[in-house]
Amino acid sequence: xxxxxxxxxxxxxxxxxxxxxxxxxxxxxxxxxxxxxxxxxxxxxxxxxxxxxxxxxxxxxxxxxxxxxxxxxxxxxxxxxxxxxxxxxxxxxxxxxxxxxxxxxxxxxxxxxxxxxxxxxxxxxxxxxxxxxxxxxxxxxxxxxxxxxxxxxxxxxxxxxxxxxxxxxxxxxxxxxxxxxxxxxxxxxxxxxxxxxxxxxxxxxxxxxxxxxxxxxxxxxxxxxxxxxxxxxxxxxxxxxxxxxxxxxxxxxxxxxxxxxxxxxxxxxxxxxxxxxxxxxxxxxxxxxxxxxxxxxxxxxxxxxxxxxxxxxxxxxxxxxxxxxxxxxxxxxxxxxxxxxxxxxxxxxxxxxxxxxxxxxxxxxxxxxxxxxxxxxxxxxxxxxxxxxxxxxxxxxxxxxxxxxxxxxxxxxxxxxxxxxxxxxxxxxxxxxxxxxxxxxxxxxxxxxxxxxxxxxxxxxxxxxxxxxxxxxxxxxxxxxxxxxxxxxxxxxxxxxxxxxxxxxxxxxxxxxxxxxxxxxxxxxxxxxxxxxxxxxxxxxxxxxxxxxxxxxxxxxxxxxxxxxxxxxxxxxxxxxxxxxxxxxxxxxxxxxxxxxxxxxxxxxxxxxxxxxxxxxxxxxxxxxxxxxxxxxxxxxxxxxxxxxxxxxxxxxxxxxxxxxxxxxxxxxxxxxxxxxxxxxxxxxxxxxxxxxxxxxxxxxxxxxxxxxxxxxxxxxxxxxxxxxxxxxxxxxxxxxxxxxxxxxxxxxxxxxxxxxxxxxxxxxxxxxxxxxxxxxxxxxxxxxxxxxxxxxxxxxxxxxxxxxxxxxxxxxxxxxxxxxxxxxxxxxxxxxxxxxxxxxxxxxxxxxxxxxxxxxxxxxxxxxxxxxxxxxxxxxxxxxxxxxxxxx
Ligand code: ARG
Ligand code: ZN
Numbered sequence: 001x002x003x004x005x006x007x008x009x010x011x012x013x014x015x016x017x018x019x020x021x022x023x024x025x026x027x028x029x030x031x032x033x034x035x036x037x038x039x040x041x042x043x044x045x046x047x048x049x050x051x052x053x054x055x056x057x058x059x060x061x062x063x064x065x066x067x068x069x070x071x072x073x074x075x076x077x078x079x080x081x082x083x084x085x086x087x088x089x090x091x092x093x094x095x096x097x098x099x100x101x102x103x104x105x106x107x108x109x110x111x112x113x114x115x116x117x118x119x120x121x122x123x124x125x126x127x128x129x130x131x132x133x134x135x136x137x138x139x140x141x142x143x144x145x146x147x148x149x150x151x152x153x154x155x156x157x158x159x160x161x162x163x164x165x166x167x168x169x170x171x172x173x174x175x176x177x178x179x180x181x182x183x184x185x186x187x188x189x190x191x192x193x194x195x196x197x198x199x200x201x202x203x204x205x206x207x208x209x210x211x212x213x214x215x216x217x218x219x220x221x222x223x224x225x226x227x228x229x230x231x232x233x234x235x236x237x238x239x240x241x242x243x244x245x246x247x248x249x250x251x252x253x254x255x256x257x258x259x260x261x262x263x264x265x266x267x268x269x270x271x272x273x274x275x276x277x278x279x280x281x282x283x284x285x286x287x288x289x290x291x292x293x294x295x296x297x298x299x300x301x302x303x304x305x306x307x308x309x310x311x312x313x314x315x316x317x318x319x320x321x322x323x324x325x326x327x328x329x330x331x332x333x334x335x336x337x338x339x340x341x342x343x344x345x346x347x348x349x350x351x352x353x354x355x356x357x358x359x360x361x362x363x364x365x366x367x368x369x370x371x372x373x374x375x376x377x378x379x380x381x382x383x384x385x386x387x388x389x390x391x392x393x394x395x396x397x398x399x400x401x402x403x404x405x406x407x408x409x410x411x412x413x414x415x416x417x418x419x420x421x422x423x424x425x426x427x428x429x430x431x432x433x434x435x436x437x438x439x440x441x442x443x444x445x446x447x448x449x450x451x452x453x454x455x456x457x458x459x460x461x462x463x464x465x466x467x468x469x470x471x472x473x474x475x476x477x478x479x480x481x482x483x484x485x486x487x488x489x490x491x492x493x494x495x496x497x498x499x500x501x502x503x504x505x506x507x508x509x510x511x512x513x514x515x516x517x518x519x520x521x522x523x524x525x526x527x528x529x530x531x532x533x534x535x536x537x538x539x540x541x542x543x544x545x546x547x548x549x550x551x552x553x554x555x556x557x558x559x560x561x562x563x564x565x566x567x568x569x570x571x572x573x574x575x576x577x578x579x580x581x582x583x584x585x586x587x588x589x590x591x592x593x594x595x596x597x598x599x600x601x602x603x604x605x606x607x608x609x610x611x612x613x614x615x616x617x618x619x620x621x622x623x624x625x626x627x628x629x630x631x632x633x634x635x636x637x638x639x640x641x642x643x644x645x646x647x648x649x650x651x652x653x654x655x656x657x658x659x660x661x662x663x664x665x666x667x668x669x670x671x672x673x674x675x676x677x678x679x680x681x682x683x684x685x686x687x688x689x690x691x692x693x694x695x696x697x698x699x700x701x702x703x704x705x706x707x708x709x710x711x712x713x714x715x716x717x718x719x720x721x722x723x724x725x726x727x728x729x730x731x732x733x734x735x736x737x738x739x740x741x742x743x744x745x746x747x748x749x750x751x752x753x754x755x756x757x758x759x760x761x762x763x764x765x766x767x768x769x770x771x772x773x774x775x776x777x778x779x780x781x782x783x784x785x786x787x788x789x790x791x792x793x794x795x796x797x798x799x800x801x802x803x804x805x806x807x808x809x810x811x812x813x814x815x816x817x818x819x820x821x822x823x824x825x826x827x828x829x830x831x832x833x834x835x836x837x838x839x840x841x842x843x844x845x846x847x848x849x850x851x852x853x854x855x856x857x858x859x860x861x862x863x864x865x866x867x868x869x870x871x872x873x874x875x876x877x878x879x880x881x882x883x884x885x886x887x888x889x
Contacts, residue, residue, distance in 0.1 A: 026877050028389040031335040037158050042203075044108035044160040046150065050212055052122040052132050056081070057150045058114065061160075064110040073102045074144070075151035077119065077129070080124035084114035092506060102151040115148050125796060125837040126146070133278035134237065136213025137173065138291060140284060143334055143393045146205035156331045157436040157537075159202040166212060167194040173212040175235065178285040179203070181269045199287055199470040201267065204436065209286030211274045216241040220248050221371075222266070225259045230266055235274040236298065246309055247273065247316050257351050260675040262425060264324045267454040269341055273297065273316070278797055279763060280841055281397065283315050284324030292319070294881065295763055295799055301687035301728040303764050308729075313355065324429060334393040338385045338461070339439050341397075342405020347372035349406060356691040359576030362847035366551045366577070369407065372638040374556070377466045378645060379850045380886045382495035386439055386461040390883035394840040400464070407554040408460050414552050415508045415526055416450050417874050424449035434616060436606035456505045456528050464495040467504055483647055486536055486545060487511075490555070496888065503530050513572050515542045522549060522575070544568045546582075547582035550573035561585065563609040570616040583620075584638050586613050587662060591643045595658035599651045599856075601672045604661065621673050628681070629695030635702040637662060639860045640813065641851070646670040648854035656813040656827045663709035671707070678703040678718065687728045701734040708738045716742050723750060740775050748776075765792060766803040773807035776814050781822040784808055784815065788830070795833065798841045803842040810847035817855070821862045824849075828866040839876030846870070846882050 005425050044772040045060040057078075078098055081091045085107065102115070124131040125385070129148025130139050131535050139149070147154040164178040167552040176185070180199030187193045188382070215235040217627040222230045232251060234244040258264040268288045272714040279293035282314065296315045299308050325347060326340035353361040377384060377398050390396055397422035413421040424446035432441060439461055447454045467490050469586070474485040488508060492501035512519045519539050525532065544565035548557055561569070569582035586609065592603040620626060643655050667674060681700035681714075688692070707715035726732035736754055740747050751772065758764035769787065777783030785806055787793060794800045809816050809827050816823040827848065852863040867887045870879065 026391050028391050029263060029393075031388045032332070033384075034333050034335075036067070037153050037155065037694055038065065038069045039071060039153070040064040040066050041153065041158050041160045043163070044152075046239045047165045048167065050137055050166060050173065050867070052119075052137075053120055055121055055130060056116065056118050058116045059150050059152070061108075061113045061115075061152075063111055063113055065107075066791045069440075071104040071113075073104075073105050073115075073151040073152075074100060074147035075102050075117070076147045077124075078117045078148060078150065079119070080151070081116040081118060082114075083116075085111050087112070087114070093463040094395070095780075102149075109824060110333075115151050116428055119149065121737055126279045126372060126836070126840070127278055127798070128840065130210065131278070132617065133276045135172075135212075136215070136272065136276070137168075137211060137856060138213075138276050139210050139286075140280060140291065141208050141286070142206040142284060142332055143397075144206075149208075152205055153871075154205055155333070156204040156206055157333060159204055159330070159434075159436060159740070160200045162197075164197045164199075164208075164210065165194060166197070166210060167192055168212050173214070175211070175215045175217075176215060177209075177211040177274065178287055179209055179289050181288075190757045198490070199268075201287060201328070202434065203260070203327060207285070207287045207327055207330075209284070209289040209291055210807075211289065215274070218244040218248055220252065221275065222252050222255045222271075224265045227266060230255075230268075231270045233270065233272045234297070235272065236294070237275070240275070240294075240298055243300050243303070244273075246299050247297045247312050250313040251320060253313075253355065254320045254351060257317070258321060258324070258347075260346070261350065261354070262324070262422075262429075263319075264429070266323065266419075267328070271320075272682075273319075277799070280798055280838070283319050285319040287323070287327050290319045292316075293799065295766065298763060299689070301689075303578060303729055303758075303761055305730045305733060305767075306689065306697055307828055309689040310356070311695065314348045314352050316415075317351045318344055321347045321351070325624075328434065329428070329432045330436045332438050334390070334396070335388065336388055336403035336438050337364075337393075338397060338401045338408075339437060339442055341402045342385065342407075343409055343442075345402050346409040347420075347796050349359045349410075352736070357627065357629065358581075360633065361863060362550060362577050362693075363580050363633050365403075367633075367636075369403050369554065369808050371641040373403045373554070375641050375644065375851060376400055377464060378405065379491070379853065380496060380888055381847065381850050381882070382464040383399065384462050384464045391879045392840075392843070394878055395843055396880050397613045404554055411460070411505075411507050411553055412446055412457070414509065414524070414550075416446060416452070417776040420450045421446070422615070441779055459504050463492065463501055463504065464498055465492040465501060467506065467553075467555045467598065469506060469508070469548070469553070469559055469815040470558045471545070472560050474547060483535040484535070485533055485535045487533040488525065488527055488533060490527060491530075496885065503528065503697035506553045506555060508547065509574070509575075510545060511549060511550040512536060512543045512547050513569060513571075513574075514539065514543045515568060515572065517572050518574055519543055524552075534739045542568075545617070546573045546575055546578045548578070549573075550577050551581075557585075559585070563612065565836075567612045568617050568864075571619065580630070583616065583634055584614070588642060588646060590654075590693075591638065591658045591662055594648055595643060595647050595654045598657050598661075599654040604658075608714055610665060610669065614666065617666065618670055618673050619666060621670070621677060625691070627695055629691065631677075632695065632698035632702045633886070635666070635699075635706065644851065644854050649856055649860075650854070651856045652813055652859070653850075660709060663706055665865050667706045667710035667712070671710070673708055674703040675714070678707070684718055697728075697730045697734075701730065704734065704738055708742055711742065716744065716746075720746060727766070729767075733771065737771055737774075740771060743776075749842075762797075762799070766799050767801040769793065769800060770807035770811070773804045774811035776812075780815055780818065781826050784826060796839065797839055798811055801834060801841065802845070805834075805845055806848070809845070817859060819858060819862075821865075824862050824866045831879065832870060832875065835875050835879045839878035842876065843878035843882045846879060846886075852886070 049056040049060040062660050114406055121130045121132045128140055128145035142429045144154055166176040170191055176195040179199035180197050183194040183196050218234040218241045220232045236244050273290045275292050275297040276293040277294050282296050283292040296312055299312055310521055321344050325343045333340050351363055398800040427445040427448050443454045470489045472487050509522055511522045525534050566582040566586045568880045573579040597604040611618055621631055640655050681696045719735045722731055723735035772787050831842050831846045849863055867883050870883045
């Protein structure tokens, strides 16, 4: 057994940390400064003596020098008790301790290092490192949390084989978990017990995890492609095990899919997932021991919406897929974050497409990309998919690195073709297994697979900003022998720190479409220069061009398509994405015109295009060859963010009112279709979370919400009825939101009964707070402030804060953007309040201000004042970095 002695428990803290140097502007970390670590750390052992107030960690590290220089270890907010080399206690003068490092100037070339430290998990409000949530111990180490546990080289390129002993009070912490396989467990004196875990796969410390507490467990198993039986265990709060069933099912489907689609088999002897309520983001792929925000793991019909089920499926898959793309092959440094995140998002999107339908999945992913990543890429926080510097790496877990990163992988696949893409992936898994890799090494595998020069493609990783792709059809003389011509030109606007942009390699999938369908096979034009002209055969019939089918590149299309073209594509495009997109383009144009008209105080003229648009929508709605989820998306407007970006600078309230106007117009034009569809979708039988059933509920919800936009009295009674009859959360919350939009007496009482019904279910209570946060309360910000003062509002719980404060900033256009500045001020206060506890969550919340330059001048001034106020309070590095970048140098 590898049990360490606990003889240090009573010894005094030996060190005093040097005083913090203040005022100096924090120094950024730069990609160009990368140097390998100067020691090899083949084995790491840790001995945790858990206590909520004073946990003792003793480490034993086997170090071998690979380059000259001192041994520098990272550490933050921990007390150093002792340092030993090869069993000899070091004198205090033999090392230096700063706020963030332990430095040993003089060490042998090969030695064993013992470090003993203490920390206070119960006081750890940052939720990074070791902390307590609901009386249970858990950890979050990515990106730089391990340094809050012990002194260690906290960098992803130091990979080590971990053995972990956990010793804790047995009654309070009956379950003791860490990565890998459990090799020993037993009781010890004083009502304590221990477990020893060993992970045979060398890993960086950001993948370390430890969990201790009282849990219920859901068990299942999976038989791998090579016939190995893997026990699967999901650990949840007592009583919650039935709510983990969907996550378990998703896990098994993910494991099977990764074998099928990528040839990847699971490697350890067991796989565990733990749900925790207090968590900074979604989930974490710790080796063999994933830790999840309970909101992305627990679901049942009564308490979770279809969207919750969908996210659980995709995040369970995402974290599982990281086992190969992230863990077996990790990142050399944090600048390579997209190497694991972009690729893994691509993999989870492909999985969801396989499970739920490719077209619908693609549409949802692109909608999210446009609302979040395009907003980021066209604002003050724009950064390349592979950034070159950061203050806090936590601030770079962004839509650009995740979602745009995934788009780059998708373009590789589109460009090289399925078989070559898969070959490149196989080379990657084969060549780089067990290493900490770079984006260049990844791309080199596709070069090996395809023989293509990948150099031009790399520009996508270096250059921030969303390219604009302009498409023009050129008239050619009417002669059957002369072909027709389409020209593409690209332009990427400047982004902070990158004024000049080079042309990108843009794969454009396109096709000519006539009134009876396609007139040619889909073409792939791979653009590499600023402009490119392509010719195609002449047709004798009217036709339109379907450009960027499947959204073949993360670009903003500026097409010269007429309304007639778009209506034709809505009816005839064989590419489901572009069929949907044609309607969106039309709606976007209508919304932008309307928002501008409303801003200048005029009512929009009835647009002649509307009639044809409703006709095309109605036709889709009645067409049985489309699935309900697709129809629901066709009835969904472009996000307010898309319209805001297209119409900027603009009054955001005008954008929101334009949305109401279009919804009303659609509801007027399609009232009967909507009523009939609503009625047809109504009785969906017993609840099932599958895609088809969820699609029915989504379509039903869309119809109800459109009818409500017209303040149809019928809509109010339908919503009230739906709320009373609801047997699942999708219907229940959909009805509640509709009622809250319609206003009237029923709202307050419905809100109150919802609260009473669900106040003991934290995840549903989060929904309550976000619905409340998005309402147009008559007394404005005071209502929101009151909500933040209710006893069930937990300001230290990230989910609750995101529900109220995030819901308010992102979902309550009217109150957040009030011209008296009250919304912005409240929001900034909340960010600062959170910053005192949890800087990474605070910085992420603050991102809601990133759109400020797209707003009208008055609001720009109001937000600028709040950003300046935040900076003046000397916030955390996390918040400072975001506020300064947003403010612009
Ligand atoms: N690797 C995790 C995931 O994508 C997310 C970790 C987020 N870490 C952070 N510091 N924001 O699944
Ligand atoms: Zn990830």
